[in-house]
Amino acid sequence: MKIKSIRGFHDILPESIRRWHFIEDAARRIFELYGFSEIRIPVLEFTDVFARSLGTTTDIVEKEMYTFEDRDGSSLTLRPEGTAGVVRAYIEDSMHAKSGISKLYYTGMMFRHERPQKGRFRGFYQIGAELIGPQEPASDAELVTMLWRFFEETELTQFLELEISSLGDQNCRPQYKEKLVEYFTPQKNDLCENCQRRLQANPLRILDCKEKKCKEIAAEAPSMLDNLCQECENHFNAVKENLTAVGVPFVINPKIVRGLDYYTRTVFEVTTQELGSQNAVAAGGRYDGLVEELGGPDIAAVGFAMGIERIVLLQEKAIPKGFPKKVDVFIAHLGDEARKAAFPLAIELRQKDVSVEMDYGNKSLKSQMKRADKLGAGFTFILGEEELEKGVVKVRNMNESSEEDIKINEVVDAYQKFKS
Ligand SMILES: [Zn+2]
Ligand SMILES: [Zn+2]
Structure with a gap:
């Protein structure tokens, strides 16, 4: 089962x-x-x-x-x-x-x-x-x-x-209850079973009965506010x-x-x-x-x-569109060396209150970019062999589709400056 x-x-x-x-x-x-x-x-x-x-x-x-x-x-x-x-x-x-x-x-x-x-x-x-x-x-x-x-x-x-x-x-309230009993008693047989039972014990409850007939009778009942x-x-x-x-x-x-x-x-x-x-x-x-x-x-x-x-x-x-979770930065990496460099970068960004996602394995750039899109990332940091050699990160602004190479040891500061 x-x-x-x-x-x-x-x-x-x-x-x-x-x-x-x-x-x-x-x-x-x-x-x-x-x-x-x-x-x-x-x-x-x-x-x-x-x-x-x-x-x-x-x-x-x-x-x-x-x-x-x-x-x-x-x-x-x-x-x-x-x-x-x-x-x-x-x-x-x-x-x-x-x-x-x-x-x-x-x-x-x-x-x-x-x-x-x-x-x-x-x-x-x-x-x-x-x-x-x-x-x-x-x-x-x-x-x-x-x-x-x-x-x-x-x-x-x-x-x-x-x-x-x-x-x-x-x-x-006791006097008011008596008034209610007085009011409902002559019409007792028209009330629902529950309300007939309530009449002695708890006549106030008749006032909020959902039965149509009880509602009609209660409409004319004396009001607590007048008493x-x-x-x-x-x-x-x-x-x-x-x-x-x-x-x-x-x-x-x-x-x-x-x-x-x-x-x-x-x-x-x-x-x-x-x-x-x-x-x-x-x-x-x-x-x-x-x-x-x-x-x-x-x-x-x-x-x-x-x-x-x-x-x-x-x-x-x-608010029909809801409150979707969005990632600030997605780090896409290509190759083992890039992945090793991306990991501390992700941790450093998170230490600075930037939410970051990245893949754990060696997926293709295309599939990583797809995931970045799905996560609603504002920026993607791309780290391939070429970038590694130059000591830079390719920073792509996902909303403007613009790209810029930034030195890997400056990228956290640059991102924070841009966001503030
Ligand atoms: Zn009072
Ligand atoms: Zn009723």
């Missing part, structure tokens, strides 16, 4: 990795400017970490986690998302005792046993950021602005919309003001929900129409109750996560 990769898992090949680097580098650069530092957390945690943070009745925990028993019988899970592990690390390393504000970002592979489709994998990559400590609306706005700046930097905002809303808090308490309304207004002040465009979508109680106030999603029905490329919000839920102190937090595969798909629309 031929070996192959697991369904829903994919390789990122060298021809596309430069786009990944471009995206990851942009995230790192922007996040660092906003004061964030990278944290690396294990891909494997005790199942409890996710069960407690994601809620035992969510789709992820019920159906999608890769959970297995360790050799000692403990239940382990491959991380389905990053926040739970970051908060676990935050508590375990007592970061709250070291600083009132922790700004953390992560990138890495996540695992969910979902039905694979375009841009959706079972093993997929996310970049996320968590701002733990402050509860002021300026922190929500800073985080959202940072996310938007990342999308500007990667030339993606042309395809994107930022949607924000508020979920209220423990003060105002915020004064503090929540002030908070939401301040977030909006801050975003407006720095020119981050947003729309209000009161239908954004999160199923769990520790989510409070601000929620946001970055969506696109370009990738079919699964339209979110990033999602986040304030989760003031999670640190305590996982056994830490009562500390506020706000964060987001984004799926890199889907950002890569969008990025292909923004």
